[in-house]
Amino acid sequence: MQDVKTPVTRFAPSPTGFLHIGGARTALFNWLFSKKYGGKFILRIEDTDVQRNNEDAAGAILSSLEWLGLNWDEGPFYQSRRVEVYKKYAKMLVDRGFAYRCFCAQERLNEMKKDQKETERALFAYDRRCCGISKDESDSRAGSGEAHAVRFKITGGAPVQFNDMVHGGVSFNRGILDDFVLIKTDGKPAYNFAVAIDDYEMGVTHVIRGDDHISNTPKQILIFNALEIAEPRYGHVPMILGEDKTKLSKRHGATSLGWYEQAGYIREAVINYLALLGWSFDDKAQYFETAELIEKFDEKKFGKTSAVFDVKKLDYFNQQHLKNMNIDSKASLIFDYIKRFMPSFKYEEKYFTHEYFKKTLLALGDRLRVLPDFAVYASFFFIDNLEYGAELIERTLKGMSPADACGAIEKIITILE
Secondary structure (H helix, E strand, O other): OOOOOOOEEEEOOOOOOOOEHHHHHHHHHHHHHHHHOOOEEEEEEOOOOOOOOOHHHHHHHHHHHHHHOOOOOEEEEEHHHOHHHHHHHHHHHHHOOOEEEEOOOHHHHHHHHHHHHHOOOOOOOOOOHHHHOOHHHHHHHHHOOOOOEEEEOOOOOOOEEEEEOOOEEEEEOHHHOOOOEEEOOOOOEOHHHHHHHHHHHOOOOEEEEEHHHHHHHHHHHHHHHHOOOOOOEEEEEOOEEOOOOOEOOHHHOOOEHHHHHHOOOOHHHHHHHHHOOOEOOOOOOOOOOHHHHHHHOOHHHEOOOOEEOOHHHHHHHHHHHHHHOOHHHHHHHHHHHHHHHOOOOOOOHHHOOHHHHHHHHHHHOOOOOOOOHHHHHHHHHHOOOOOOOHHHHHHHHOOOOHHHHHHHHHHHHHHHO
């Protein structure tokens, strides 16, 4: 990286749902980038969509980031608490002639959308009815309390261009852009406007995000240009796909990061695997500790094709990281996991100690794929009186008499001793 000495990155989720795999990878890439170059990582919650916000989701996002160890240097900042800031910049753009107030009722806009849909127009385009209203009339109507939105005025000119960290040179013809909304009729900021203003005010220098956002970039750049401020450097990474090569969704299994924590995956393995979904160090190296990832991370090695999320591969990564983990750390991890997530695990209190967990893990070897496997392989170590169902006994004895079975067990004990 040569253009900025101290980068500032950000992760800006919307609390409309829990943190998913794609969002976690976005956060990780921004975090790794800032750590690699000694910069800052900011957390911003984009919560202006009041109807879709989920209070539980907001807390779960913070918890998931903390579980991964992606600690932020500043934040969390909440857009819902910055509405007056956005209004200030919107007024500035109106006064400078880069934006105008739109007094059209929602019913009229809906009718326009319906008509354009019938003519098979791909994207809605506002007909600019309010663009010609004089500033005096606009100020007067707004001052009297008439409901209105604020729209950015698209003018002719050269294509909007930027140099993407992943895709290289990207260009958008202004003719495909609509006079997009900056401030909605309810006074809330539209997505692209709030993002641009926040990135500027928070000093964001680099934005790494999914390439589904690439069409938002020209609008944000136009806002920066109108305010005569420099835009961040953008990098749009390809989306994560399911094994059937379609966009990752619930039909491919769990996508919420919280599920993986509860299912017994460890943060080191998840971070390692997520980092390799769209980035690679070389053709051979796969297993990295987090410190190694920070050291080796290189934005020039972002892939240009979509990565495929494979749970079986994540299982293997998890097993390898557990295998290489320090025995004390592994014992503490499983000790805490059972207390937190496995209330049905039966044990005698005298056995539930850190030291006993260490001895048990040494006996198990490298069998563990995920943390709940410990209960599968080791539950009998923790209780004195084992109970076996009649069916299991019958299937195991296979015709042996109880006396013969006891004799066989006594011989096994002798051999083991």
